[in-house]
Amino acid sequence: MQSISFVPHAAGRVTAVLAQLKDYLGEKVSTNQSVCEAHSHGEALELARLPAGVVFAETTEDVSTVLALCHAAYVPVVAFGAGTSVEGHVTPPEHAVSLDLSRMTAVLQVNAADMDCRVQAGLTRQELNVRLRDTGLFFPVDPGGEATLGGMCATRASGTAAVHYGTIKENVLGLTVVMANGEVIKTGGRVRKSSTGYDLTSLFIGSEGTLGIITEVQLRLHGIPEQLSAAICQFENLEDAVRTAVEIIQAGVPIARVELMDDVQMAASIRYSGLDELRPITTLFFEFAGGPASVREQIEVTEALATENNGLGFAWADTPDERNRLWKARHNAFWAAKALSPGARVISTDCIVPISRLTDLIVGVKADIQVSGLQAAILGHVGDGNFHTLIMTEDSAAGHAKALELDRKIVARALALDGSCSGEHGVGVGKLEFLEQEHGEPALGVMRTLKMALDPRNILNPGKLLPEGLAYIG
Amino acid sequence: MQSISFVPHAAGRVTAVLAQLKDYLGEKVSTNQSVCEAHSHGEALELARLPAGVVFAETTEDVSTVLALCHAAYVPVVAFGAGTSVEGHVTPPEHAVSLDLSRMTAVLQVNAADMDCRVQAGLTRQELNVRLRDTGLFFPVDPGGEATLGGMCATRASGTAAVHYGTIKENVLGLTVVMANGEVIKTGGRVRKSSTGYDLTSLFIGSEGTLGIITEVQLRLHGIPEQLSAAICQFENLEDAVRTAVEIIQAGVPIARVELMDDVQMAASIRYSGLDELRPITTLFFEFAGGPASVREQIEVTEALATENNGLGFAWADTPDERNRLWKARHNAFWAAKALSPGARVISTDCIVPISRLTDLIVGVKADIQVSGLQAAILGHVGDGNFHTLIMTEDSAAGHAKALELDRKIVARALALDGSCSGEHGVGVGKLEFLEQEHGEPALGVMRTLKMALDPRNILNPGKLLPEGLAYIG
Numbered sequence: 001m002q003s004i005s006f007v008p009h010a011a012g013r014v015t016a017v018l019a020q021l022k023d024y025l026g027e028k029v030s031t032n033q034s035v036c037e038a039h040s041h042g043e044a045l046e047l048a049r050l051p052a053g054v055v056f057a058e059t060t061e062d063v064s065t066v067l068a069l070c071h072a073a074y075v076p077v078v079a080f081g082a083g084t085s086v087e088g089h090v091t092p093p094e095h096a097v098s099l100d101l102s103r104m105t106a107v108l109q110v111n112a113a114d115m116d117c118r119v120q121a122g123l124t125r126q127e128l129n130v131r132l133r134d135t136g137l138f139f140p141v142d143p144g145g146e147a148t149l150g151g152m153c154a155t156r157a158s159g160t161a162a163v164h165y166g167t168i169k170e171n172v173l174g175l176t177v178v179m180a181n182g183e184v185i186k187t188g189g190r191v192r193k194s195s196t197g198y199d200l201t202s203l204f205i206g207s208e209g210t211l212g213i214i215t216e217v218q219l220r221l222h223g224i225p226e227q228l229s230a231a232i233c234q235f236e237n238l239e240d241a242v243r244t245a246v247e248i249i250q251a252g253v254p255i256a257r258v259e260l261m262d263d264v265q266m267a268a269s270i271r272y273s274g275l276d277e278l279r280p281i282t283t284l285f286f287e288f289a290g291g292p293a294s295v296r297e298q299i300e301v302t303e304a305l306a307t308e309n310n311g312l313g314f315a316w317a318d319t320p321d322e323r324n325r326l327w328k329a330r331h332n333a334f335w336a337a338k339a340l341s342p343g344a345r346v347i348s349t350d351c352i353v354p355i356s357r358l359t360d361l362i363v364g365v366k367a368d369i370q371v372s373g374l375q376a377a378i379l380g381h382v383g384d385g386n387f388h389t390l391i392m393t394e395d396s397a398a399g400h401a402k403a404l405e406l407d408r409k410i411v412a413r414a415l416a417l418d419g420s421c422s423g424e425h426g427v428g429v430g431k432l433e434f435l436e437q438e439h440g441e442p443a444l445g446v447m448r449t450l451k452m453a454l455d456p457r458n459i460l461n462p463g464k465l466l467p468e469g470l471a472y473i474g
Numbered sequence: 475m476q477s478i479s480f481v482p483h484a485a486g487r488v489t490a491v492l493a494q495l496k497d498y499l500g501e502k503v504s505t506n507q508s509v510c511e512a513h514s515h516g517e518a519l520e521l522a523r524l525p526a527g528v529v530f531a532e533t534t535e536d537v538s539t540v541l542a543l544c545h546a547a548y549v550p551v552v553a554f555g556a557g558t559s560v561e562g563h564v565t566p567p568e569h570a571v572s573l574d575l576s577r578m579t580a581v582l583q584v585n586a587a588d589m590d591c592r593v594q595a596g597l598t599r600q601e602l603n604v605r606l607r608d609t610g611l612f613f614p615v616d617p618g619g620e621a622t623l624g625g626m627c628a629t630r631a632s633g634t635a636a637v638h639y640g641t642i643k644e645n646v647l648g649l650t651v652v653m654a655n656g657e658v659i660k661t662g663g664r665v666r667k668s669s670t671g672y673d674l675t676s677l678f679i680g681s682e683g684t685l686g687i688i689t690e691v692q693l694r695l696h697g698i699p700e701q702l703s704a705a706i707c708q709f710e711n712l713e714d715a716v717r718t719a720v721e722i723i724q725a726g727v728p729i730a731r732v733e734l735m736d737d738v739q740m741a742a743s744i745r746y747s748g749l750d751e752l753r754p755i756t757t758l759f760f761e762f763a764g765g766p767a768s769v770r771e772q773i774e775v776t777e778a779l780a781t782e783n784n785g786l787g788f789a790w791a792d793t794p795d796e797r798n799r800l801w802k803a804r805h806n807a808f809w810a811a812k813a814l815s816p817g818a819r820v821i822s823t824d825c826i827v828p829i830s831r832l833t834d835l836i837v838g839v840k841a842d843i844q845v846s847g848l849q850a851a852i853l854g855h856v857g858d859g860n861f862h863t864l865i866m867t868e869d870s871a872a873g874h875a876k877a878l879e880l881d882r883k884i885v886a887r888a889l890a891l892d893g894s895c896s897g898e899h900g901v902g903v904g905k906l907e908f909l910e911q912e913h914g915e916p917a918l919g920v921m922r923t924l925k926m927a928l929d930p931r932n933i934l935n936p937g938k939l940l941p942e943g944l945a946y947i948g
Binding site: 434 | 585588589590629630631632636640643644653654655657658660661663665666667668669670671673674676677679680681685696697699700720724726764765766767768771772775824826827828829830859860892893894895896897898899900901908909912913914916917918919920921923924926927928931939940946947948
């Protein structure tokens with residue numbers, strides 16, 4: 001006669017695992033209500049769910065211990081960094097452990113001569129740059145929030161500097177990843193390129209904690225440019241501004257940043273960030289970097305293109321303080337939009353199209369906003385073809401539904417123009433419904449096969465990134 | 475009683491499949507001896523084996539037909555492009571079909587405004603650039619051989635321009651891939667970045683035909699620079715030349731190319747390419763690209779660094795003809811080495827290290843060459859830390875063994891310096907023995923799991939890229 005093994009239900013399993021984890025990790029494990037609440041969501045508040053407990057990992061070994069035990073007990077695990085995700089990535093599945101990496105902030109090595117470094121995944125990009133201060137080097141990838149580098153890898157983040165320096169994907173040389181069963185692997189290395197083996201680094205970048213948990217990151221660094229110049233140019237007409245940005249890229253100007261804020265966003269940002277010298281009309285923010293002659297040359301081409309497209313002249317930010325004030329205003333766009341309509345929810349969409357389609361898209365989105373009756377600001381990394389609509393809506397189920405309806409229209413436009421439903425925020429749960437249209441069932445089937453192969457017990461952030469459906473059967 | 479099914483042996487299976495394929499694809503299928511011989515190897519001649527037959531695919535559907543039938547019959551398939559691989563990638567497994575994609579040369583779309591295009595995988599990079607001639611755009615990735623773009627994707631190729639434009643990996647936006655069972659998927663798209671779903675594009679790039687067969691490639695293109703300037707600088711001393719290259723990169727000069735040829739290679743190339751004005755000593759080849767002011771600035775910094783490191787002055791190639799002559803000499807380095815010792819085999823090694831380790835490595839390799847008693851030239855993409863040793867050896871088993879012994883020493887040095895055993899040639903069978911040391915058993919286990927998940931019948935180029943061993947069990 002076979003012995004009958006007792007399989008406790010999901011709630012019981014996670015309680016048992018948390019008790020085991022306390023034996024191994026002691027004070028690093030918490031089931032405190034307010035700790036659990038702080039780990040119940042990212043910035044997409046409506047997607048909240050409490051984890052059964054939180055583990056504050058301090059080392060790769062801690063992460064390995066958590067996964068080995070959760071794997072054995074079929075308990076789901078979601079990694080948590082800074083909680084800045086806007087698509088519900090860090091919202092725990094049911095009866096799950098939230099694995100907080102924010103204590104893992106060590107800079108493990110800096111190789112200044114090779115312009116690379118290795119950090120723990122919980123370090124934020126801002127803090128990394130503070131610690132690099134004496135090296136003459138910096139890390140350029142700058143998503144809006146104060147995100148951790150592990151979280152940035154997991155969501156394939158980018159930001160305002162991607163047009164010049166690339167996204168996180170182009171700036172990661174290798175990773176340490178803990179697999180579903182607790183096994184630790186290293187991917188990539190320190191070399192600039194290699195042709196040996198499958199590109200595991202790229203597989204984990206953008207995998208949103210569903211294939212493994214990233215604990216260390218080897219990053220490319222860049223020399224602080226000899227010269228930095230920032231300027232803005234305002235336009236009476238949205239199309240003229242977008243066309244200017246598009247033509248700068250097409251002309252091959254190696255511009256460091258080129259960002260757009262529309263009239264609504266400018267009105268919000270002038271008020272929030274005290275940009276009183278500016279008018280509430282469409283504005284391009286530029287940054288030029290390089291040697292002095294190269295910067296001069298870039299500026300000449302850019303000014304000529306802006307003038308041809310009816311730009312209202314360049315205003316320069318010459319001092320570091322002025323430059324910081326301008327870019328801080330850009331980075332605070334979300335908060336400016338929030339301050340514009342107190343009590344409202346601000347929901348950020350995130351689309352990208354080939355740059356030649358960008359004018360069509362933004363003009364269409366402006367019309368959609370008009371029809372929706374909602375207030376919404378447009379801003380974005382126009383040099384990449386990537387932009388966000390910040391939709392301000394009543395903080396209620398009806399308000400969310402209205403915003404989502406507008407978002408769906410925007411995504412539909414982007415996909416019809418050979419675009420993607422997310423340039424940098426990721427899928428999480430917020431974008432699941434668009435994946436089939438964007439990638440097609442066969443490619444999704446291959447993705448599901450990879451997920452099943454690497455996480456057969458489906459404990460790694462289940463329910464995120466991949467819509468339900470069939471796997472590819474080779 | 476169960477019916478007994480007759481499973482023919484491997485030779486019988488492939489014969490049966492070729493007969494089926496003739497029904498579907500007619501004249502595209504060949505079992506002609508000389509055709510099979512032409513598909514028995516790449517440039518690593520000693521690794522030859524005849525395929526049972528060759529199929530000349532003309533469409534993605536043809537490829538899908540081949541894989542569906544071979545999959546059903548458990549018959550291995552190896553893709554064949556231009557046959558320029560030097561690591562045995564295209565050598566057929568036993569009882570296999572060689573799937574030749576060289577007729578798939580269509581340019582399917584050129585989106586000049588977005589600087590991208592879509593091509594069939596059998597098009598060569600040179601031919602693509604011919605067809606782009608009227609667009610003001612070009613594709614920069616330039617491995618030594620006249621490789622196909624599909625082959626370049628499959629081996630994660632790069633070349634002399636990677637220091638500025640990146641490798642093939644950074645220049646592919648998406649792929650069409652036929653999976654083991656004949657299913658067709660599309661990966662990526664036309665956008666510059668996206669955060670939606672696993673990065674399948676990067677997974678297939680560098681997978682050497684072991685996970686799927688690439689039939690179409692969406693490529694990034696680049697504007698032809700306003701100005702191009704080329705120059706060479708000679709050095710009495712190898713270390714001085716390497717140090718110059720390293721310091722150029724560390725200074726952040728956006729140099730288009732920086733290549734090194736050592737004294738042995740220069741002697742060969744002076745003779746082969748008629749560079750009679752040069753001396754047979756270590757030489758750096760430079761190319762500068764951009765706006766005129768930026769180019770001037772780059773040249774100033776580079777010349778200053780070369781002078782500090784005892785460079786013997788710059789010689790300029792001012793006309794396009796002069797420039798082509800210089801770079802043609804660089805691209806013909808392999809043939810120059812071959813001409814230096816007629817009857818000998820020339821075996822190209824391919825290592826990469828972080829750039830700060832490059833001087834140590836090359837000096838060490840020079841000593842290894844001395845000890846080996848073999849003649850060998852060093853040349854490489856020093857801006858990436860990547861270089862090749864062209865070992866000239868007697869064309870015999872003993873000669874090959876001696877060359878391999880030297881290669882092993884070079885790889886061991888590179889791996890000890892945080893390097894990789896291949897910067898751009900790939901693994902094939904030639905580098906299999908080094909993968910465990912470079913990646914570690916756990917990462918190889920994950921790679922094997924991916925292979926088993928996507929190609930459970932092991933029909934896609936079996937025996938390449940992955941050494942035998944255990945898979946990761948999640």
